[in-house]
Amino acid sequence: MFGRIKMAVFKDPEGYDRIDWDLLQNGSITLFWRPQYLDETIDWLKQNRYKITEFDCSTWNDEKAMHIDISDTLNFPSYYGQNLDALNDCISEIDIPDKAGHALVMKNFDVFSKAFYKISWILLDILETNSRLHLLHGKLFLTLLHSNDPEIQFDPVGACSVNWNRKEWLNKNRGI
Numbered sequence: 001m002f003g004r005i006k007m008a009v010f011k012d013p014e015g016y017d018r019i020d021w022d023l024l025q026n027g028s029i030t031l032f033w034r035p036q037y038l039d040e041t042i043d044w045l046k047q048n049r050y051k052i053t054e055f056d057c058s059t060w061n062d063e064k065a066m067h068i069d070i071s072d073t074l075n076f077p078s079y080y081g082q083n084l085d086a087l088n089d090c091i092s093e094i095d096i097p098d099k100a101g102h103a104l105v106m107k108n109f110d111v112f113s114k115a116f117y118k119i120s121w122i123l124l125d126i127l128e129t130n131s132r133l134h135l136l137h138g139k140l141f142l143t144l145l146h147s148n149d150p151e152i153q154f155d156p157v158g159a160c161s162v163n164w165n166r167k168e169w170l171n172k173n174r175g176i
Contacts, residue, residue, distance in 0.1 A: 009138050019044045020101060020140055027158060028131030029124055029143040033150045041144060042105060049100035050140075058108035063119050066112065084122055091130045094141065101140025110147040113154075121154055128158030 010021050019041060023030050032038035042052060053073060060066040067082040076090045096102040104127065113120035127143045134141040168174050 009135065009140060018048075020048070020050075020142065023142050023144075024131075024135075024140065028128055028141060029145060029157065031152065032144060032146050033148075035146065038105070038107075038144060038146050042103070045101075045103050045142075049097060050142075051095070051097055051100070051102040052105060053102065054105040054107065056108055057106050057113075058111040060112045061115075063116065066116075066119070066123070084119075084126065087123070088126045088130070091126055092133060094130075094134075096134060096139040096141055098139075101142060103142040103144055105144045105146070107146040108148060109145045110149040110152050113152065114149075121157065124154060125157040125159075132158060132160075 010016065010018070023041070030041075032041070046052060055069060055073060057066075060069060064082065067080075067087065070076070070087065071080045071082065071090070074090070074094060080086050080090060094102060109120070124143070124145075127141075131141040131143070163169070164174070
């Protein structure tokens with residue numbers, strides 16, 4: 001009915017020494033300040049057959065520019081609505097190789113986030129949330145953020161609410 005259940009992506013103990021394990025264990029988005037460390041990580045991901053997609057976020061001078069660059073680079077369908085809801089939908093269907101993963105590399109993200117913090121935070125929240133959803137299918141989806149600002153910080157992303165189970169989701173099913 002639901003299809004085959006896939007095995008865990010990382011298996012103890014060999015998986016825990018991998019760079020992608022380190023990147024994913026506390027969330028799927030990782031900040032980099034030194035380009036050398038970012039390049040080393042990208043090289044490891046490439047050697048391990050990850051698909052790498054790079055963006056120069058300093059060219060995103062508004063939300064529309066961000067949408068155009070992301071949709072063009074990731075080959076979103078022509079009907080892409082260039083809004084955050086449509087971005088979420090398309091990221092949920094992004095191509096991720098079965099035997100490795102997909103990493104988005106967003107260089108100079110600090111430039112965009114300084115000018116458009118709320119939009120940048122929503123973008124990160126979309127990426128984090130979708131990474132967790134892709135993991136449910138055994139697919140690895142990472143985001144590497146390069147910042148020229150060594151003090152950059154973001155509010156938490158990818159938060160999940162505590163929800164009622166399906167049978168008691170409606171108030172009337174809980175006697176309310």
